[in-house]
Amino acid sequence: MSVFPENFLWGGATAANQCEGAYLTDGRGLSSVDVVPFGPDRMAVARGQLKMLACDAEHIYPAHDAIDMYCHYKEDIAMFAEMGFKVYRFSISWTRILPAGDDDHPNEAGLAFYESLIDECLKYGIEPLVTICHFDTPIALIEKYGGWKDRRMIDAYLKFCTAIFTRYKGKVKYWLTFNEINMLLHLSFMGAGLVFEEGEDEQEVKYRAAHYEIVASAKAVKLAHEIMPGAMVGCMLAAGQYYPFTCNPDDVYTAMEADRDNYFFTDAQARGAYPVWAWKRMERAGIRLDCTEEDLAAMKEGTVDFISFSYYASRSASADPETVAKYRKPGNAAIFSLLNPYLKASEWGWQIDPVGLRITLNTLYDRYQKPLFIVENGLGAVDKVEEDGSIHDNYRIDYLRAHIEAMGKDISEDGVPLLGYTMWGPINLVSASTGEMKKRYGFIYVDKDNDGNGTLERRRKDSFYWYKKVIATNGDDLS
Numbered sequence: 001m002s003v004f005p006e007n008f009l010w011g012g013a014t015a016a017n018q019c020e021g022a023y024l025t026d027g028r029g030l031s032s033v034d035v036v037p038f039g040p041d042r043m044a045v046a047r048g049q050l051k052m053l054a055c056d057a058e059h060i061y062p063a064h065d066a067i068d069m070y071c072h073y074k075e076d077i078a079m080f081a082e083m084g085f086k087v088y089r090f091s092i093s094w095t096r097i098l099p100a101g102d103d104d105h106p107n108e109a110g111l112a113f114y115e116s117l118i119d120e121c122l123k124y125g126i127e128p129l130v131t132i133c134h135f136d137t138p139i140a141l142i143e144k145y146g147g148w149k150d151r152r153m154i155d156a157y158l159k160f161c162t163a164i165f166t167r168y169k170g171k172v173k174y175w176l177t178f179n180e181i182n183m184l185l186h187l188s189f190m191g192a193g194l195v196f197e198e199g200e201d202e203q204e205v206k207y208r209a210a211h212y213e214i215v216a217s218a219k220a221v222k223l224a225h226e227i228m229p230g231a232m233v234g235c236m237l238a239a240g241q242y243y244p245f246t247c248n249p250d251d252v253y254t255a256m257e258a259d260r261d262n263y264f265f266t267d268a269q270a271r272g273a274y275p276v277w278a279w280k281r282m283e284r285a286g287i288r289l290d291c292t293e294e295d296l297a298a299m300k301e302g303t304v305d306f307i308s309f310s311y312y313a314s315r316s317a318s319a320d321p322e323t324v325a326k327y328r329k330p331g332n333a334a335i336f337s338l339l340n341p342y343l344k345a346s347e348w349g350w351q352i353d354p355v356g357l358r359i360t361l362n363t364l365y366d367r368y369q370k371p372l373f374i375v376e377n378g379l380g381a382v383d384k385v386e387e388d389g390s391i392h393d394n395y396r397i398d399y400l401r402a403h404i405e406a407m408g409k410d411i412s413e414d415g416v417p418l419l420g421y422t423m424w425g426p427i428n429l430v431s432a433s434t435g436e437m438k439k440r441y442g443f444i445y446v447d448k449d450n451d452g453n454g455t456l457e458r459r460r461k462d463s464f465y466w467y468k469k470v471i472a473t474n475g476d477d478l479s
């Protein structure tokens, strides 16, 4: 007997910029992710430390072509349906709908594209789950306003929401306002179109932008409910509990503070107000939030219906500088963490911790008592295509099995209401952090390499058949 509810939403998740390609087709405008290059400059641009608002000839921009899902979506959704997907999470590219970011009239070609994609899902009984904004700020608005540095972004975002809510009402029930909203504190250009100028108080700029996104999110929730009664709108957090590196109370305190960087967002979106510690923190840091009475009222009125999150790894923190120096995760990690000596890691150094998923689920439910949705989880790995074309990705199956098992325990032993699970990247796509194709998550292999070579042919990996069985048995058979 399966421990998963009968209507549990099994599926996969993608983002427009990481799979569609066709970056200027049918009137689409340039967006932040289009100018984030592959190679050594990527992180500096993604963090907002290196200004790049246009493309140049020296760099490669993986989002321009990606896996050309813009032309292959029917084939790809048919393969998702073959696996038995109940839900498909994708994002709508803002500049396909409003090429300048705040146009008075939406671009019909963009609206029609997503309508056809949604219809294709519905044809197979797949529930569409739409991320309104997934690392996506129109370049025109970055030039005009400095991205989310400016409050006028709220109205532009609501224009975008109005266009898509009005068009897709009756077809799309589940919506997410911003992908991994807390990532704007780390990858500020990707998350909010921020580029830091000389002498600017970066912390203040980030928190102001965070506040505008939080208000925009709350207003979008309200608007969605008005235009589409019955719609379910969620927030989306890059989750992963911070563990204290030791039981030294100072480490425990440091880990609690690190978690608060994330709760700042979900507390506001789920409870409709900033917690008192957040105000105190900002006061101590000298951060002046541009927050009006109207903003506070909007936040109260626009609390989310459910909490969604991505989970790849847990994190750990210490108060001791020597420990930090010794265990700090090497490389250009997007989020600070120490290496946990009890855990193994992926080839990209992401530590694998299924128990951490259970801890994260419990903690979020204890805190908010709202339904949860895991909208990203998966393993980025190098896949080898055998001579006969098969791909034996047991490592991926092992990772997913362990996390699904943890999820099952959460439901059966802890009683957490979980709406569904969309693993990240059911089809190989461009990596957000590195821009690589080589870092593959999918059940479906796409013939394309880091340099852009390949036929784009799609192939089923062993995990494809495994996930199909998992869904067919509603999570009962994970063998």
Ligand code: BGP
Binding pocket: 015, 018, 179, 180, 238, 310, 376, 380, 424, 430, 431, 432, 433, 434, 439
């Ligand atoms: C999340 C993003 C996704 C996705 C995923 C995997 O942060 O929401 O867009 O890419 O992480 O990360 P990566 O592609 O860097 O391996």
